[in-house]
Amino acid sequence: DGGITQSPKYLFRKEGQNVTLSCEQNLNHDAMYWYRQDPGQGLRLIYYSQIVNDFQKGDIAEGYSVSREKKESFPLTVTSAQKNPTAFYLCASSHGALTGNVYEQYFGPGTRLTVT
């Protein structure tokens, strides 16, 4: 059963702590993405990776970091430098530009992070 998994579904942290959100896909997609969703707003792109060992900043990368050591995995770290980290975080993946429709993104179930 192919898909994208994110864990955990709910995450609670104290202010000043770094936290890492997991994203795994078994769709054999080259590209992976992290978005942030806030109430009443559209999704905003944090980071994306088009291939293993490479990633680029999205529109709101400050206070976040990522790694892409394996094709299947794209973890996101929310650092203590992120001013307003409480949000719903969504991971997505797509084919690469050479292998399919790079714009057709498939989403995981999301992780709701609450920082107090």
Place this chain on the structure above:
Amino acid sequence: GEDVEQSLFLSVREGDSSVINCTYTDSSSTYLYWYKQEPGAGLQLLTYIFSNMDMKQDQRLTVLLNKKDKHLSLRIADTQTGDSAIYFCAEVRSNDYKLSFGAGTTVTVRA
């Protein structure tokens, strides 16, 4: 402000048609998408339309594209309670080929 704009709420009676509207800004956008998000879940790709098309029908879903006005709509025929969700419109940005999402339209289906 948002590059992609949608009205925030829509209430519709079960069995009626729903029409969700969206305006976008990038006239060079190649693909436009509709995603559905149920409470507490990720986004599900519903349908998309290529920019050289005016209309696309997929079962109960009809997408209309007016390129001149940069207006996109999603019509859901015979709306059911399971259609209650947030619907997002998204355009492919021609400058970096990333998706730009609207704020989402919350559709509530009443009996």
